[in-house]
Amino acid sequence: xxxxxxxxxxxxxxxxxxxxxxxxxxxxxxxxxxxxxxxxxxxxxxxxxxxxxxxxxxxxxxxxxxxxxxxxxxxxxxxxxxxxxxxxxxxxxxxxxxxxxxxxxxxxxxxxxxxxxxxxxxxxxxxxxxxxxxxxxxxxxxxxxxxxxxxxxxxxxxxxxxxxxxxxxxxxxxxxxxxxxxxxxxxxxxxxxxxxxxxxxxxxxxxxxxxxxxxxxxxxxxxxxxxxxxxxxxxxxxxxxxxxxxxxxxxxxxxxxxxxxxxxxxxxxxxxxxxxxxxxxxxxxxxxxxxxxxxxxxxxxxxxxxxxxxxxxxxxxxxxxxxxxxxxxxxxxxxxxxxxxxxxxxxxxxxxxxxxxxxxxxxxxxxxxxxxxxxxxxxxxxxxxxxxxxxxxxxxxxxxxxxxxxxxxxxxxxxxxxxxxxxxxxxxxxxxxxxxxxxxxxxxxxxxxxxxxxxxxxxxxxxxxxxxxxxxxxxxxxxxxxxxxxxxxxxxxxxxxxxxxxxxxxxxxxxxxxxxxxxxxxxxxxxxxxxxxxxxxxxxxxxxxxxxxxxxxxxxxxxxxxxxxxxxxxxxxxxxxxxxxxxxxxxxxxxxxxxxxxxxxxxxxxxxxxxxxxxxxxxxxxxxxxxxxxxxxxxxxxxxxxxxxxxxxxxxxxxxxxxxxxxxxxxxxxxxxxxxxxxxxxxxxxxxxxxxxxxxxxxxxxxxxxxxxxxxxxxxxxxxxxxxxxxxxxxxxxxxxxxxx
Numbered sequence: 148x149x150x151x152x153x154x155x156x157x158x159x160x161x162x163x164x165x166x167x168x169x170x171x172x173x174x175x176x177x178x179x180x181x182x183x184x185x186x187x188x189x190x191x192x193x194x195x196x197x198x199x200x201x202x203x204x205x206x207x208x209x210x211x212x213x214x215x216x217x218x219x220x221x222x223x224x225x226x227x228x229x230x231x232x233x234x235x236x237x238x239x240x241x242x243x244x245x246x247x248x249x250x251x252x253x254x255x256x257x258x259x260x261x262x263x264x265x266x267x268x269x270x271x272x273x274x275x276x277x278x279x280x281x282x283x284x285x286x287x288x289x290x291x292x293x294x295x296x297x298x299x300x301x302x303x304x305x306x307x308x309x310x311x312x313x314x315x316x317x318x319x320x321x322x323x324x325x326x327x328x329x330x331x332x333x334x335x336x337x338x339x340x341x342x343x344x345x346x347x348x349x350x351x352x353x354x355x356x357x358x359x360x361x362x363x364x365x366x367x368x369x370x371x372x373x374x375x376x377x378x379x380x381x382x383x384x385x386x387x388x389x390x391x392x393x394x395x396x397x398x399x400x401x402x403x404x405x406x407x408x409x410x411x412x413x414x415x416x417x418x419x420x421x422x423x424x425x426x427x428x429x430x431x432x433x434x435x436x437x438x439x440x441x442x443x444x445x446x447x448x449x450x451x452x453x454x455x456x457x458x459x460x461x462x463x464x465x466x467x468x469x470x471x472x473x474x475x476x477x478x479x480x481x482x483x484x485x486x487x488x489x490x491x492x493x494x495x496x497x498x499x500x501x502x503x504x505x506x507x508x509x510x511x512x513x514x515x516x517x518x519x520x521x522x523x524x525x526x527x528x529x530x531x532x533x534x535x536x537x538x539x540x541x542x543x544x545x546x547x548x549x550x551x552x553x554x555x556x557x558x559x560x561x562x563x564x565x566x567x568x569x570x571x572x573x574x575x576x577x578x579x580x581x582x583x584x585x586x587x588x589x590x591x592x593x594x595x596x597x598x599x600x601x602x603x604x605x606x607x608x609x610x611x612x613x614x615x616x617x618x619x620x621x622x623x624x625x626x627x628x629x630x631x632x633x634x635x636x637x638x639x640x641x642x643x644x645x646x647x648x649x650x651x652x653x654x655x656x657x658x659x660x661x662x663x664x665x666x667x668x669x670x671x672x673x674x675x676x677x678x679x680x681x682x683x684x685x686x687x688x689x690x691x692x693x694x695x696x697x698x699x700x701x702x703x704x705x706x707x708x709x710x711x712x713x714x715x716x717x718x719x720x721x722x723x724x725x726x727x728x729x730x731x732x733x734x735x736x737x738x739x740x741x742x743x744x745x746x747x748x749x750x751x752x753x754x755x756x757x758x759x760x761x762x763x764x765x766x767x768x769x770x771x772x773x774x775x776x777x778x779x780x781x782x783x784x785x786x787x788x789x790x791x792x793x794x795x796x797x798x799x800x801x802x803x804x805x806x807x808x809x810x811x812x813x814x815x816x817x818x819x820x821x822x823x824x825x826x827x828x829x830x831x832x833x834x835x836x837x838x839x840x841x842x843x844x845x846x847x848x849x850x851x852x853x854x855x856x857x858x859x860x861x862x863x864x865x866x867x868x869x870x871x872x873x874x875x876x877x878x879x880x881x882x883x884x885x886x887x888x
Contacts, residue, residue: 154213154214155213155214155215155216155443156212156213156214156481159218159480159481159482163480163482166479167479167480167482168482170477170478170479170483171478171479171480171482171483171486172483172486173476173477174473174476174477174478174479174483174486174487175478175483175484175486175487175489175490176490177357177359177472177476178221178469178472178473178476178478178483178484178487179204179487179490179491179494180359180362180494181359181361181362181468181469181472182204182208182221182223182466182469182487182491183201183204183362183491183494183495183498184361184362184365184510184513185223185224185361185466185468185469185513185517186200186201186203186204186223186224187200187201187385187502187505187510188200188510188513188514188517189224189225189226189228189229189461190203190224190229190461191307191507191510191511191514192226192229192230192233192300192303192304192514193224193228193229193230193232193233193236193258193461194232194233194236194237194247194315195232195251195254195255195258195461196251196386196388197385197388197502197510198388198389199255199258199459199460199461200224200460200461201388201491201495202393202455202458202459202460203223203224203455203460203461203462203463204223204224204460204487204488204491205393205458205460205488205489205491205492206393206454206455206458206460206488207222207223207451207452207454207455207458207460207463207488208221208222208223208451208484208485208487208488208491209484209485209488209489210447210450210451210454211447211448211450211451211465211484212447212481212482212484212485212488213447213481213485214443214446214447214450215428215443215444215446215447215448215481216428216438216439216440216441216443216444216447217427217428217431217432217437217439217444217465217470217481218435218437218478218479218480218481219431219435219470219473219474219478219481219483219484220424220427220428220431220444220447220465220470220481220484221465221466221469221470221472221473221484221487222424222447222448222451222463222464222465222466222484223463223466223469224460224461224462224463225423225463225464225465225466226296226297226300226514226517226518226521227292227293227296227419227423227553228416228419228420228461228462228463228464229461230296230299230300230303230553231412231415231416231419231553231554231557232258232261232416232461232462233247233303233317234317234552234553234554235261235409235412235552235554236254236257236258237316237317237552238317238552239408239409239412240408241257241402241404241405241408246258255396255459256396256397256398256399257398257399257405257409258461258462259396259397259398259455259456259457259459259460260398260399260405260409260456261409261412261413261416261456261462262452262453262455262456262460262461262462263398263452263453263456263457264406264409264410264413264456265413265416265417265420265449265452265462266448266449266450266451266452266453266454266455266456266462267449267453268413268414268417268449269417269420269421269445269446269448269449269452270445270446270449270450270453271449272417272421272442272445272449273442273443273444273445273446273447273449274442274446275442276442277442277445278425278440278441278442278443278444278445279441280418280421280422280425280441283561283564283565283568284422284560284561284564285537285540285563285564285567285568286526286530286537287530287533287537287540287541287544288540288541288544288560288561288563288564289422289426289560290523290526290527290530290541291530291540291541291542291543291544291545291548291560292419292544292545292548292556292557292560293521293522293523294521294522294523294527294545294548295544295545295547295548295549295556296521296548296553297518297519297521297522298319298518298548298549299319299322299548299549299553300514300517300518300521301514301515301518301519302319302322302323302326303315303322304511304514304515304518305322305326306322306325306326306329307337307341307383307507307508307510307511308337308338308341308508308511308512308515309326309329309330309333309334309337309338309341310333310334310335310336310337310338310381310382310383310508311325311326311329311330311332311333311334312329312332313325313329317552319548319549319550320549334380334381334382336377336380336381336382337381337382337383337506337508338508340368340371340372340377340382340506340508340509340512341508341509341511341512341515342512343367343368343371343509343512344364344365344368344508344509344512344513345512345513345515345516347360347363347364347367347368348360348361348363348364348512348513348516349516351363351364356472356475357472357475357476361513361516364509364513365505365509365510365513366501368505368506368509369501369502369504369505369506369509372384372504372505372506372509373504377506382506382507382508383506383507383508384503384504384505384506384507385502385503385504385505385506385507385510386503387499387503388495388499388502388503389499390495390496390499390500392492393458393459393460394458394459395457395458395459396456396457396458396459398456398457411554411558412554415553415554415557415558416462416554417449418557418558418561419464419557420448420452420462420463420464420465421445421448421464423464423465423467424444424445424448424464424465425441425444425445427465427466427467427470428441428444428465429441430467431470431471431474434474435474444465448464448465451463469487473487527541536567536570540563540564540567543559543563544556544559544560544563547559547560576602576603576604576605577601577602577603577604578601578602579599579600579601579602580600580601580602580633586600586602586633586693587600587693587697589694590693590694590697591694591697591698591701593701594697594700594701595628595700595701595704595705596628597627597628597629597704598627598628598629598631598697598700598701598704599627599629599630599631600630600631600633600693600696600697601630601631601632601633602633602636603632603633603634603636603637604636604637605636605637605638606637606638606639606640606641606644607634607637607639607640607641607644607645607647607648607671613647627660628660628704629660629661629662629663629700629703629704630655630660630661630662630663631662631663631665631693631696631697631700632662632663632664632665633665633693633696634664634665634666634667634668634671635665635666635667635668635692635693637668637671638668638671639670639671640670640671640674640675641674642678645674645675645678645680646678648675648680649678649679649680652680652684661688661703662684662688663688663689663690663696663699663700663703664680664681664684664688664689664690664696665690665691665692665693665695665696666681666689666690666691667691667692
């Protein structure tokens, strides 16, 4: 492994220039004044002292930037992560006591342990190359979760903004009831300072995007609170913050019960941080045309959270607000975020005396602005109008964020995303092509009626076959005589899909519907070969392009006669062997249509009856041999060839009048048809096409022996007896049917 694989920041340092240094420093000076008050506000959301949010803006941000993949990613505390931390403290109990009710020094040890645990999970996911995990989380889930978290943040800060006394409760509806019941106890000083903070922050934001509007608004309100001694009017203040380097923190002693209780919240934090960080990283990479390695970014975020666990910080992840400001401020490399983490320490020393006079309602006002900006109305509208599934996922995830704990809501959203992914994969698109479809623009002209062309797009699983059968048998108003199944757009086929496809072919044969597969993918073709489906169908029922499949379908339907719901498929040379077997008194292929002139004129015997497996295998020999002959043979040419063959047979019969041969039919009829020779010495002559005067159906082509089988079913599949029993000797197309001596 190369050294840059272990230390990815070495690649940046090798090409680092003074110009990059100047740009990164200017960007860090712009980002840090906004990051510090945000981190303080997010610490309040998490239910801890603001100093732990500032500590999380230092070493954790530096490590995440050095070992991450994105050169603009700014990590640290975020609103969603802080909401999950608060929900965890309010719901998880250790020794029968909820973490939120423990003393601060004890409570913080569990939060530090949660950060360390979350970082270990993320590093493990990165080493396992699970960086593409965010692709399985649907956009609807993230929109719903972000919207629900925004409402939770806003409702959770109303008590602070209004100055209503009493502890905070977990849950949206519990917090709403507390606010309604506590309205008579509201503090007007708190509400006025919060409103002034919101007004100043919005006004300062109009000056410039790079201007630290939140920090300036908090500075003005802090000065007002100090000037008027707001604490004497019941306004809560942040209090003293130690102006020291972040102290090392020690997670709680190893306790198997505590590990079990904290595992699910840590996993929820890891998943939420993964999704947010990877989504932000991919978006920034697409804007700047950078390469982005999701697994490497997970390692960086995990190291950052582990650093937070040992330097008195709260967990965090990538922040879109700070990352976007790093881009717009002119940052060029990952060192801009590193400098931002370094500058947070002197800012702590400079601001520590003033932060103690910062009113908590002012921070609550900043959080209300952040919560309002988290609600993306356009994204919600997109999910609502897109599909019914997106609406269901959006509604269920949003409701779960308001009803359940946030860590449970995260798992519900992830589960819905996976179910949605599996549903889409197991239900690929199956559609029937119509005449005006672009895939049929080059189709051969004059196709027979009843050819149904179906296209499967996606992964061929049981769900696809079910949808195909539903369209074929239940909904289609146009009955199909033959199915052309287009598999060229199937990019994967597994054992279950191959089994389902073979069952579909069997059921089609049982309904007297032959199937032609169009397989353009070599990978899919190899799987079909290994599973035996191509061997079962034979070459005549498999094509590489749609047009080839349509030509084979037209060739087959031109030789098919259907009567009373059953279709008769001609099989070349089946009459020869069937007649020979019939003379011996044991026909394995069934009863065949009697040739003309056999003494039973006017009597039409039943065609052979086979099960689906035998019929499919027997019928598959027809296109293999007959398709080699041109389909546009003129009628005059047919008559001349038939007449020449009849004359040759008559001459041979005159020369061998005294020979003893086993024949199943008498002399040729008056129509001049050739009589097939079963003796083994003479090859059978092609029978002339005759139309059925009773049914009105077209007869068989002149070049095909007049024999047929009928597909009936469904019956249990039986092993195919083999080509030696159902298929006679091949007569190549165009070869003269003269006697072989």
